[in-house]
Amino acid sequence: MTKTIPTISSTSIRSHGGARASRSLPAGVPPDTIVKWFRDMLLIREFEVRTMQAYQEKKIGGFCHVYIGQEAVAVGCTAAIRPDDPMITAYRDHGHALARGMSSRHCMAEMFGKIGGCAKGKGGSMHMFDRANNLFGGHGIVGAQTAVGTGLAFATKYEDEVINGGRSDRVTLCFLGDGALNQGVLHEAMNLAGLFDLPVIFVVENNGYSMGTAIERGTTMAHDLSVKAAAYGFDAIEVDGMDLIAVYEDMKAFCDSCRAASRPGFVDMKTYRYKGHSMSDPRKYRTREEEEHFESGDPIGKLRDVLLSAGVLDEAAVAAMQKEVRAEVKDALQWSEESPAPGIDELYHDVYVERWGPYTGTSLPEMLREEKR
Amino acid sequence: MSATAVREIEFRDALREAMSEEMRRDPKVFLLGEEVAEYDGAYKVSKGMLAEFGPRRIIDTPISENGFAGLGIGAAMMGLRPIVEFMSWSFSLVAADQILNNAPKMLYMSGGQFGCPIVFRGNDGAGGQLGSTHSWCVESLYANVPGLKMAIPSNPYDAKGLLKTAIRDADPVFFLESERMLSMKGEVPEEEYLIPFGQAAIRRTGEDCTIVSFGRPVHFAMEAAETLAAEDGIECEVIDGRTIRPLDLDTIVASVRKTNRCVVVDQSWSFASVGSEVAAQISEHCFDDLDNHVHRVHADDVPAPYASNLEQEMLPNPRKIRSAVLSACYRA
Ligand SMILES: Cc1ncc(C[n+]2csc(CCOP(=O)(O)OP(=O)(O)O)c2C)c(N)n1
Numbered sequence: 019m020t021k022t023i024p025t026i027s028s029t030s031i032r033s034h035g036g037a038r039a040s041r042s043l044p045a046g047v048p049p050d051t052i053v054k055w056f057r058d059m060l061l062i063r064e065f066e067v068r069t070m071q072a073y074q075e076k077k078i079g080g081f082c083h084v085y086i087g088q089e090a091v092a093v094g095c096t097a098a099i100r101p102d103d104p105m106i107t108a109y110r111d112h113g114h115a116l117a118r119g120m121s122s123r124h125c126m127a128e129m130f131g132k133i134g135g136c137a138k139g140k141g142g143s144m145h146m147f148d149r150a151n152n153l154f155g156g157h158g159i160v161g162a163q164t165a166v167g168t169g170l171a172f173a174t175k176y177e178d179e180v181i182n183g184g185r186s187d188r189v190t191l192c193f194l195g196d197g198a199l200n201q202g203v204l205h206e207a208m209n210l211a212g213l214f215d216l217p218v219i220f221v222v223e224n225n226g227y228s229m230g231t232a233i234e235r236g237t238t239m240a241h242d243l244s245v246k247a248a249a250y251g252f253d254a255i256e257v258d259g260m261d262l263i264a265v266y267e268d269m270k271a272f273c274d275s276c277r278a279a280s281r282p283g284f285v286d287m288k289t290y291r292y293k294g295h296s297m298s299d300p301r302k303y304r305t306r307e308e309e310e311h312f313e314s315g316d317p318i319g320k321l322r323d324v325l326l327s328a329g330v331l332d333e334a335a336v337a338a339m340q341k342e343v344r345a346e347v348k349d350a351l352q353w354s355e356e357s358p359a360p361g362i363d364e365l366y367h368d369v370y371v372e373r374w375g376p377y378t379g380t381s382l383p384e385m386l387r388e389e390k391r
Numbered sequence: 392m393s394a395t396a397v398r399e400i401e402f403r404d405a406l407r408e409a410m411s412e413e414m415r416r417d418p419k420v421f422l423l424g425e426e427v428a429e430y431d432g433a434y435k436v437s438k439g440m441l442a443e444f445g446p447r448r449i450i451d452t453p454i455s456e457n458g459f460a461g462l463g464i465g466a467a468m469m470g471l472r473p474i475v476e477f478m479s480w481s482f483s484l485v486a487a488d489q490i491l492n493n494a495p496k497m498l499y500m501s502g503g504q505f506g507c508p509i510v511f512r513g514n515d516g517a518g519g520q521l522g523s524t525h526s527w528c529v530e531s532l533y534a535n536v537p538g539l540k541m542a543i544p545s546n547p548y549d550a551k552g553l554l555k556t557a558i559r560d561a562d563p564v565f566f567l568e569s570e571r572m573l574s575m576k577g578e579v580p581e582e583e584y585l586i587p588f589g590q591a592a593i594r595r596t597g598e599d600c601t602i603v604s605f606g607r608p609v610h611f612a613m614e615a616a617e618t619l620a621a622e623d624g625i626e627c628e629v630i631d632g633r634t635i636r637p638l639d640l641d642t643i644v645a646s647v648r649k650t651n652r653c654v655v656v657d658q659s660w661s662f663a664s665v666g667s668e669v670a671a672q673i674s675e676h677c678f679d680d681l682d683n684h685v686h687r688v689h690a691d692d693v694p695a696p697y698a699s700n701l702e703q704e705m706l707p708n709p710r711k712i713r714s715a716v717l718s719a720c721y722r723a
């Protein structure tokens with residue numbers, strides 16, 4: 019029976035999501051690794067559920083955007099690259115931070131505005147940075163990170179080739195929302211990346227909406243975004259972002275080829291955010307029916323089914339893992355609660371590297387000092 | 392005599408020497424911008440640099456200020472040392488988000504994890520009948536933002552010494568040149584030197600009135616000071632700020648405590664400007680020393696006109712500075 023999905027009319031959106039089976043387990047990947055990805059997705063889901071609660075309890079302020087529904091994207095993409103490959107994203111960034119390896123303590127404490135946060139409580143939900151894990155933010159201005167991400171790729175190539183006299187060997191993943199497709203800066207960045215042969219992959223987390231604007235109300239050629247990349251002379255792929263194995267396999271192949279060729283790439287990553295745009299969104303612009311369609315193809319449930327039927331995990335192991343991530347996030351909340359608020363002297367710290375006038379220089383956050391030990 | 396004679400070079404040569412020396416010293420330094428490579432620079436500042444350093448380090452960009460400014464910022468976050476040339480600071484307005492939101496705030500937003508050691512440089516101020524879109528004086532607009540530094544040299548010696556400091560600085564530096572000064576010659580020694588930020592230069596000493604200025608108008612202040620000495624018997628002390636952030640308030644305050652009068656000359660508009668900031672600081676720190684309120688000379692509060700006579704009238708000039716000094720000294 020064909021099911022019509024109201025509100026989102028574009029075939030590009032309707033073609034994904036829903037209760038389709040996951041791809042089968044990827045060959046050549048140790049089962050433990052896939053179990054780790056599964057756990058990462060569980061962790062992000064649990065973390066975000068608790069984030070919403072903490073926001074309601076006013077422990078978190080400002081703008082806060084959760085990643086529920088999109089977990090397979092950050093986890094699968096992280097799995098497809100190397101730890102030394104740079105990554106940069108927009109403000110819906112908790113999932114990327116956790117997938118990249120930031121501890122849930124530092125991530126949560128940042129939102130609590132505490133000194134133990136990854137940015138000492140100076141960045142907030144939209145600014146997750148993790149130098150040790152090559153995460154270059156967390157950026158609040160829609161699209162702005164695409165030029166910066168292009169610069170990260172410029173720098174890896176410059177270091178590898180001009181300074182070290184070798185071959186360009188790293189690839190940068192630059193995430194953006196579908197709303198950022200319409201920012202001029204993206205098009206400048208894509209043109210520069212194409213011209214300069216920069217190994218940067220623009221991953222559009224196409225969740226179908228920018229706030230309340232369905233993609234086809236704001237974006238031309240929404241049914242075939244590959245034309246955007248074609249205009250700048252580079253390859254594009256479309257990926258089912260609701261299937262972790264598809265994300266991993268397709269991104270791995272694409273990243274490998276962009277890395278080898280030192281060329282940019284473009285990904286239409288089809289996904290869906292289950293919750294509102296931010297904490298204050300009643301989602302009147304879409305139907306409950308549409309949401310249910312996507313929820314029925316939940317990326318976590320899909321991978322669980324594959325792992326269960328392959329005998330990699332059993333129900334008890336899944337339940338134990340769920341318990342574990344609940345405990346981890348509970349600990350993160352507790353830890354964030356106890357982490358002190360930044361001292362008032364932090365106001366004039368980290369403004370300039372060098373000390374002058376009222377400015378007291380800079381220092382690494384606790385998170386990186388711990389990892390150095 | 393000839394052994395110690397200091398050579399004279401143009402302002403643009405001084406800029407080029409600063410960049411080339413720093414590029415020879417540090418492979419992380421590179422130059423990026425419109426027409427910097429094959430065209431030899433829209434104003435010939437980077438002339439010959441492509442031949443020496445090659446296209447991997449002297450990089451022509453398309454006309455995408457927001458894109459290439461952002462690219463430079465990403466590279467700086469990775470630890471490279473980009474020099475981003477804006478053909479004119481007027482065109483930096485389309486890159487405002489990158490240069491104001493990202494470069495100066497990255498260190499803070501990331502809690503000390505990622506700095507942004509980048510230099511943005513180019514022509515600032517009236518180029519000569521370029522009309523209102525091309526004649527921006529961005530100093531007042533941009534100096535408002537914490538996290539950036541701003542240097543504005545008035546002569547070739549300072550241009551070289553300040554630019555070398557800017558390139559080595561760990562923080563983002565906005566470096567404001569002037570098309571009208573690029574051909575100006577000045578003494579620049581062969582030996583290496585750097586000029587630290589936050590140290591104003593006293594260009595002329597005097598007891599009667601302090602004139603504080605930045606960049607090109609320093610020359611108008613000097614001209615006015617000579618006229619005032621010759622025709623009005625007023626001896627001005629002329630201070631060239633050299634950097635706006637950091638501002639060398641100590642030198643300014645010491646001078647005003649001596650002269651008890653002050654005129655600030657700033658080529659940007661007066662409202663919420665570098666000039667109003669300096670005047671406010673002087674009022675705060677020298678309240679009991681002042682014989683008169685701080686006088687200010689700015690560009691007139693209108694868009695930059697095209698017609699030559701109107702443009703000349705709009706900009707700060709020696710006549711306006713002289714009358715401000717006369718007024719400050721109750722001689723008007
Ligand atoms: C330049 C700019 N304009 C507007 C906003 C306000 N804003 C924040 S998120 C958003 C929607 C972006 O949607 P999308 O890029 O699809 O990302 P998603 O929220 O779906 O992850 C808007 C309009 C902003 N942050 N920056």
Ligand SMILES: [Mg+2]
Pocket residue numbers: 195196197223224225226227228229
């Ligand atoms: Mg979206």
